[in-house]
Amino acid sequence: xxxxxxxxxxxxxxxxxxxxxxxxxxxxxxxxxxxxxxxxxxxxxxxxxxxxxxxxxxxxxxxxxxxxxxxxxxxxxxxxxxxxxxxxxxxxxxxxxxxxxxxxxxxxxxxxxxxxxxxxxxxxxxxxxxxxxxxxxxxxxxxxxxxxxxxxxxxxxxxxxxxxxxxxxxxxxxxxxxxxxxxxxxxxxxxxxxxxxxxxxxxxxxxxxxxxxxxxxxxxxxxxxxxxxxxxxxxxxxxxx
Numbered sequence: 001x002x003x004x005x006x007x008x009x010x011x012x013x014x015x016x017x018x019x020x021x022x023x024x025x026x027x028x029x030x031x032x033x034x035x036x037x038x039x040x041x042x043x044x045x046x047x048x049x050x051x052x053x054x055x056x057x058x059x060x061x062x063x064x065x066x067x068x069x070x071x072x073x074x075x076x077x078x079x080x081x082x083x084x085x086x087x088x089x090x091x092x093x094x095x096x097x098x099x100x101x102x103x104x105x106x107x108x109x110x111x112x113x114x115x116x117x118x119x120x121x122x123x124x125x126x127x128x129x130x131x132x133x134x135x136x137x138x139x140x141x142x143x144x145x146x147x148x149x150x151x152x153x154x155x156x157x158x159x160x161x162x163x164x165x166x167x168x169x170x171x172x173x174x175x176x177x178x179x180x181x182x183x184x185x186x187x188x189x190x191x192x193x194x195x196x197x198x199x200x201x202x203x204x205x206x207x208x209x210x211x212x213x214x215x216x217x218x219x220x221x222x223x224x225x226x227x228x229x230x231x232x233x234x235x236x237x238x239x240x241x
Contacts, residue, residue: 003036004193008200015053015204019060019162020211021148021223025053025201027230037193044185047177048194049201054170056205061163069154070164072126073147074171077134081172084138085179105229121153134172138179159209166205 010032011025018025026046033042058065121129129150136146151165180186 004196007032007036007197011049011197011200012204012207015056015201016208016211017204018053018201019057019205019208026050029197029201033197040185041190041193044177044180044190045194045197047173047180048186048191049198050173051170051177052195052198053201053205054166054173056202057162057166057208058170060206060209061159061166064158064160065163065167066154066156066160067164067167068123069121069126069151069156070167072123073130073150073168075130076127076132077130077137077168077172078175080131080134081138081175082179084135085176087139120155121150126150126154130168130172134175137172138176 007029011029014025014028017028029049030042030046033045036042037045133146133150147165147169151161151168156164177186
């Protein structure tokens with residue numbers, strides 16, 4: 001019971017973080033879930049929690065969601081996530097984590113040097129980006145920061161960015177979750193744990209709206225870079241273990 005309580009409290013913190021930055025919940029929660037339950041349970045629990053956590057951000061920012069890029073991103077991302085989940089066990093985890101970590105670090109450099117600010121995505125680009133990120137989301141524990149430059153590259157910021165990215169991620173994680181369900185990887189105990197953690201994530205996401213409305217654009221950008229750096233460090237540690 002103490003373990004569950006600590007996970008729920010951590011999930012609230014992770015929900016606030018992802019609600020402010022647009023990503024980062026899985027980077028905070030996955031190490032604790034892996035320690036508590038092991039990878040076979042942690043992955044589907046995180047998938048359930050991610051659905052609810054993204055639902056919280058969708059509810060918080062519903063009025064400002066940009067639906068055209070969101071639907072385009074999900075159109076490529078959902079089937080790709082299903083495919084990625086099916087091949088999850090056939091991909092060397094260390095190699096994949098190393099590639100993603102390198103990408104995170106490259107994104108910090110691109111953002112700080114102004115390169116990322118010059119990226120401009122159109123709707124057709126969102127379909128391709130969604131397919132790439134969706135496939136990786138199906139295979140890997142965490143790819144949340146990958147969607148950040150995609151939606152900011154489309155020109156979204158603030159609540160529009162947070163809500164649109166959450167809506168697309170909600171659909172992609174639902175596809176991954178459906179694949180787990182079809183494979184029999186969602187017993188009742190996993191569903192209950194996922195709902196508890198996910199409910200706490202949802203609550204944190206709703207709370208985060210007040211934080212977002214009070215911080216400046218520069219602070220928000222710095223927080224995104226911090227999450228990218230932590231994500232890279234987490235994946236590098238996992239790769240060398």
